[in-house]
Amino acid sequence: MIRDTFRIMMVNLTTGKTNIIERPGRGEYLGGTGLAARLFEEFGSIDENWDHPSQPVIFTIGPLTGYYPLMSKTCCAFRSPYHNEYTESYAGGKSALSLRFADLDALVVVGKAKRLTALCVGSRRVETRDVEYMRGFDALHTGRVLRKIFPGSGRRSIMRIGPAGENLSAYACINVDTFRHFGRMGGGTAMGVKNLKAICVLGDRGFALPENKDYPKLYKHIFQQLTTTEMMAKYHGLGTAVNINPLNGLKSLPWKNLQQTSSPDAEKISGERFADDTLLRNAACAGCPVGCIHVGFVREQFQANNQYLYRQVGYDYEPIFSCGGMLEVTDAPQVLRILDVIEKEGLDNMSSGVALAWATEALEKGVISEEETLVKLAWGDVDAYMQAVEYISRPPNDFYKLLSQGTLKCAHHYGGEDFACVLGQEMAGYATGEVFFVSEALGFRHAHLDAGGYSYDQKHEDKDVTKALDFLVNDARDRIVLNCMVGCLFSRGVYNDALLAEAMDAVGYGSLNGDMAEIGDRVQRLRWRLRLAMGYNPAGVKIPKRYKEVTTWKGPIDENYLEALRIGYAHRIMEMGAPMEEKS
Structure with missing residues (x-):
């Protein structure tokens, strides 16, 4: 059913009250980023900081969500812990389609729960669960537990945070259905400050498709454009990781904290090499026939019993650049080991990799010492970087507390601003x-x-x-x-x-x-x-x-x-x- 108004669920974690409101404005804002900004203008506070309980975390979808392929993203808007200003992030997974099947154009969460809480919403259900026992659970473990707590069909989406969000790192992310993320600007922290560990959206209601003759014909045409032409082929094939070699050839690939813009070793972490050495399968967001999500595997041997375990880790260009080239890690499986820890801790992989690249150069130049880093960070040292990721998420000292708030903030205190690779973030x-x-x-x-x-x-x-x-x-x-x-x-x-x-x-x-x-x-x-x-x-x-x-x-x-x-x-x-x- 086509609506001129927006249907919005408001959840107040402080009072425990939930209500459905409607707002006009389809013709002015369409949905998505426009609706999110409109709702923040109404419910957000210009005068209060990002961590005030009144500040909303907003999830919105658009007028075409569920109707056409690749209309599969959700906009998440909030006041950012990174710069204390309005921002937004985007993620796919099942989040958008689940909101559509829950008959919602937007979900707005305000207030702060007394204890760590998981929220479950649907068209017929709103429930909060005390999950204080999950404090410190990594994002992947959290997902496994929540799937048991809130059983549902394939229309269910689970958005959750890891320890980094609970500990208020400025670049903690929101993990969405394991392989997608609201990655940048600290969405995970905007949830963490509300004691909100997770949101489960149950797509528990159907919605009617248009009955006119034009719709199925157009849907088929768009589907064919997305699946049978070269226009989208690269995203399914090697994915965005294909960019490594071309950018290296253009001397435009950030390498070793941007001390270089190319390297003869870049081929070792190219999209082709990742596909050959690590690719396990492709996956897709709900409502997408392309399958751009590339899932690699990390295999580890346990010496005690000579057993092997493998873990699935998603990758694309940005994680490879930040945790590969920027750290001069030149082995594809080793890059995935770093990414695996970042995923579990619930951090943005770009910010994490770039922050560690700055810290490595700062240590090398004597701007900081091992008294601050606790481990000897060195280019290509995967084990040291894995440990440092955990320190960013769960800071053991003042240095990592500051680094978790942003590279430039840390550099402003310790020195090394000239080589902090920060462009807004x-x-x-x-x-x-x-x-x-x-x-x-x-x-x-x-x-x-x-x-x-x-x-x-x-x-x-x-x-x-x-x-x-x-x-x-x-x-x-x-x-x-x-x-x-x-x-x-x-x-x-x-x-x-x-x-x-x-x-x-x-x-x-x-x-x-x-x-x-x-x-x-x-x-x-x-x-x-x-x-x-x-x-x-x-x-x-x-x-x-x-x-x-x-x-x-x-x-x-x-x-x-x-x-x-x-x-x-x-x-x-x-x-x-x-x-x-x-x-x-």
Whole structure:
């Protein structure tokens, strides 16, 4: 049934009360990132810090969720423990489809439970369980226990945190159905501060599909585009890990804490090598026929009884860059060993790897000592890195407490800011050049997917500042429309404007088609207004010295171009986020 209003479940962990509310605004915000920002504007607090019990954790889906392939993501919005400002993250798994089958457009959680709690929601059920006994359980163990506590069908999604979220690391993630994550900006900590160990969404209700003739024809066409053409083939084949060799060839692969942008050893952790040496199977988010999730295996021998055990570990490009190249770990199975610990502790793998890369260089240069690190961090030392991951999650001293709050915060205290590879948060794996560095450093959620700056660098050798800034603003707006749907960004080459208009029309939302660009602009401005109101100052963002020392296939970084982009993008952000009365 097509609704003009949003159906939202509100859960207050302090009072234990739950209610269903409806809000208008489909034509203004569509859903997803737009709905999340609208709900934070209503229920969030500008004046209170991220850890105040009143601050909401919001999960939203879009108007096309459940109707088409790859409309399979959920948007999670919260005030970030990383920078104390509004942010969002995205994950797949079964989360989006489970919310659709629970007849919800959004789930909003406020308050704080007295003891560690698991929340279960569905269309006919809301339940909280005291799970204090699970404090300290890793994310994978937590999932196994919760599947027994809250039995359900294949429509059930389990979102949970590990020890890092309980201990309030600023970059703890939310594990979703084992192999997907709300990874960046500390969503796991936003749950942990509420004493919320897990959320189980039971998709316990059906929903009707459109009965018109256009819908099944269009669904078949989209399915074929996604499964029989080359457009999406790489995601199923080697996955995003295929990027290792090309980026290495372009001298754009961060290596050894970005001391290098290429290495002859990169081939040893390439997508091809991971597939040959570790790949166990492919998996997919619910509602996705592509299967981009690549699951590798780690095999270990127990000397006492000569028995073998293997564990399944998901991988793609970002974890390989951060826990492989950045740490100069050049053996695929060994990279998976580090990732396995990160998964269990419930940390973001990019932030963890980049933080450890900085710590390794800082130790090497004498900025810090083993008195701080407790283990001798050295390039390629897998066992030391595995131990250090646990220290970030469960800090045994002041150094790791600070490192768990962010690399740049730690570097500001101990020294070594010049080589802290932080662009708003610990960097993503694209040392492509000036446009990407500025895009991630100043971008809304400091993610490589905010806008395609990494792609722009590879396609443009000119240094036209205005053209680059226009691209960043417009490309971000286009992605926002897909994030309102909420579609997987891998599918943006398939879901162009015309196809999205057809898709919306076939399920009954055709009246919104002419407003897509306007909606994208409205949501883009609303998100920036929220961040700026919480203290974000894009003009004050600094890009560490290490990025100015980089050489790519185009040559050394042009500092004047970098600075012009930084100043220009900060100005554009301030314009987009200006209060409504200032724009009029």
